[in-house]
Amino acid sequence: MPRTARTTALVAAALLATVVPSAGASAAEPPVPRVDLTVLVVDDGGSAVEAIVAELRTTGVPYRRVDLADSGRPVIDAGFLSDTVSGRPRAKYQGVVLPHESAFGPDSAEQTALTAYEKTFRIPQVDAYTWAHPGVGLDYTNEGGYSGPLDGASATVTPAGKAGPFRYLDGPLTFEDNDPTISESHGYAGRPREGFTSLLDVPVADGGRASLIGEYARDGRRELVVTFAYNQYQRQFRVLARGIVEWLTEGVHLGQSRNYFSVQVDDVFAPDARWDTARNCTPGDLDCPGGDGEAGGNPVRMTAADATYAAAWQKSAGFTLDMVYNGGQGEQWKTEHGGTDPLATRLIADRAQYRWTNHTYTHPFLGCVQDTSTVPWRCAKNAAGATLWMSRAEIAGQIRDNQNWAVGKGISVDRTELVTGEHSGLKTLPQQPADNPNLTGALADTGVKWTASDNSREPQQRVVGTGTGAAKTVPRHPMNVYYNVGTAAEMADEYNWIYTSRADGGSGICESNPASTCLPAPLDTATGYAGYIVPQEARTALSHVVANDPRPHYAHQSNLAEERILYPVLDRVLADYRGLFADNTPLVNPRQRDVGVELDRRAAWDRALAAGQVTAYRIGAAVTVKAPAGVNAPVTVPEGTRKQLLLGTAVFGTAYAGARSAWTAPEALQSATTLKLPTA
Incomplete structure (x- = not known):
């Protein structure tokens, strides 16, 4: 032998x-x-x-x-x-x-x-990645197939793919082509042989189609064959x-996965400073003296017409915005403008159409006391050299006053949620390397459990302070649509300043920052926003959506004002998403509290897995899951699955993407979760 x-x-x-x-x-x-x-x-x-x-x-x-x-x-x-x-x-x-x-x-x-x-x-x-050849059930690419770059190629999920693992997809899938000067994708599209079922294919030169993903069944085995990098x-x-x-x-x-997309709009009722296109700075900032207070002399602020548009857009888009509001800023604006505020009147009248999140009453810096005698600022210290901090009472007052303001206007706000101005109170590097020690107590005093942080600085959820009742952060993705612009031209001008080399008239920040890349040439301020920034920002946001990332995105009220430049980005994200995914896979639009809970559950689950504390197996149509007490397990199963209760069974989970899934734990008096899969 x-x-x-x-x-x-x-x-x-x-x-x-x-x-x-x-x-x-x-x-x-x-x-x-x-x-x-x-x-x-x-x-x-x-x-x-x-x-x-x-x-x-x-x-x-x-x-x-x-x-x-x-x-x-x-x-x-x-x-x-x-x-x-x-x-x-x-x-x-x-x-x-x-x-x-x-x-x-x-x-x-x-x-x-x-x-x-x-x-x-x-x-x-x-x-995971191979080439087209008979060993994986495909003809060679020179037998009516294709090999080469796939940048910009339009692939289609086959009927078998839609009936099987890709049942959550609808329209064609276009391969990314972000830079026409660089080959970003390469693949081998081969024609199926006996035993091979294509699930994703592309057109080839003779008018037929060849496979990029398919199932090869042979000798009692099944392989999923992927032939693109x-x-x-x-x-x-x-x-x-x-x-x-x-x-x-x-x-x-x-495990389970969702496609999440939430957008928080900061500074609602407040004015935002405006970028100065002549001086390449923002009046009111320390390095750009001048203007009138925090918002400068020519601020950007929504109008009643902008509020009407926002409500109408939400309805037509089928998407809800989170209004992150400063009630005291609105009151100050009203005082300074004859005692009326049409914007507030309109938004409050439409209050039930939005979700609302506390952003503190007047948007102060909640960290250390800022010494602005230097640029950049630094934390002020007392005579003994100790850092001076905003007090617990002041922080709690800002949170409580804003909450009470909303209650007085009939606005429903979840007291457990908070977004501080500039994420202040949390550590701010390099000047403030630690959280304000008074922040934890103020959050406890006001019932806050979920406070926003900047994902670009702190991408992981963490506990603020100590103790079992301490608040936790909810990292947010900053959208690259700037807070200090109201028009597309202003946005392109500031973008040029940040992302253009000194030789091309920019700040050169992109040259000194290893995480940044300079533009090959400045954008045309008349067309650069729509032609370059919108597609790029929409692509970035959609990449978070399809990565099972629940973290919310945030922009500012200025982006809903004047030329309303945020909407083209949101419209592009929603259109691209709905063009790809079937109706059984809707966008999930969670509020901040729900994101916090999701991240907290994931962290507990990851710890349990890392410690080897999870046991899960399938015997025929029965699935058993055991996890530590207090840890919910994420489980995905086919439609028709039922959960074993103490007496009888119940439909398991929530329908999503053609399956059922949920965070789950054993029922009372049970030591494990038991699921009954559907049988043919």
Whole structure:
């Protein structure tokens, strides 16, 4: 017997031995295997595997990573892949991710063991990135296919894809082409052979179509074959990632994913300073003296007409904005303008059409007392050298007064939510490296549980202060639509100043900041906003939406005033999203409190996974999940799944993207969550 055939037979025999019933059991009815809800990832360090790992991690799917470059890695053999628990054969992994179809070499003992395991337990395998060839069920690309760049290519989910793992997609998927001078995507589109079902394809030269993603079934095994290169940040992968995981896990897995989009509009009722296009600064700022107070001499502020437009836009767009308001600023404006404020009158009349969030009464800086005798400012100190801070009573007064103002106007506000001016009170580097020590007490005094932070500075949720009742942060994505502009020309002018080199008349900030890139040439201020900034900002926002990122975005009331420059960005995001996704996958528009809860649950879940405190498995149509007390588990299952109650069952979870999912915990008097999957 040849060595390869002998090895295959021995490994298959070892695996099959695990499913032979124990003495006394009926040989005709071996026990149904237990399949643990963990994914095995074999990693070659490439961007495709890294992208799939990122999807597993961010959605909460447990996985075990084996690094092929690690000399001390475990050997992939029968014992690594399976064993027996309480007399029942156990598959330790519900799915396998390989960098390509023969990561260990086609004749290696490890590849043989993996093949036998997949056959025995019917475990799916994803080939993260390979080329079109008969070994994966495709013709070579010179046989009517295509190989080369895919930038700007329009791919289509096939009927099989829509009926299967990509049932949440609707319209065509266009590959990103962000820079026409750089090739961003490459792939091999091959025509299917026997046993291959295309799930995503592209047109080829002869008028036919060739596959970029498909399922190859052979010899009792199933492979998802991906034949284009990608990384975790590209839109085409982000849109397809959910389907790849659904295919890999057969729709039953720990973790869940949603497409979130919330937009908070700061400074409502307050005026915002205006960018000075001649001096390239904002009057009222320390490095730009002049103007009248915080907003400068020519502020940007919404009008009643802008408020009417906002309400109408929400209705037509099917999207709700969060109005982050400063009641005291509105009162001051009214006092300074004859005792009337048409903007406030209109917004208050339409109050039920928005969500409202406390932004403090007059928008002061809640951190250290600022010494503005220097540029940049610094924290003022007393004679003993100790930092001077805004007091607990002052902070609490700002929060409470704004809350009471809203109550007096009939505006519904959640007391647990807060956005401080400039996220102040929280640490502000480099001047204020620590939170205001008085902030925690003020938040406790006023019942605040969720206070906003700047995602560009602090992307992770954290506790503010100490104690079990302490507030937690909700990081927000700043939109690159500036607070100090009311027109597209002003926006393009300031954008040029920030992103243009000194030689081209800009500030040169983009040259000295390693995280920034300079424009090749300044934007035309007449067309630059619509032609360049809007598509770029919409693309960035949509990348967050499709990455299971619940963090809200924020802009300012100035962006809803004058030329109302925020709406083109929002319209583009909504149109692009609805052009891609089916009706079964609507945008989720959470408020700040809900985002805080989601991030908090994810952190607890990640800690439980890291500590090895989660046990989850499937035996036939039954799924069992055990997690530490107080930790909710995210679970995704097919439609028709029911949760076992103490007496009877109930429909499990919420419908989303063609599946059911939810954060769940055992019912009273139960030690584990048990789900009953639908049976054919």
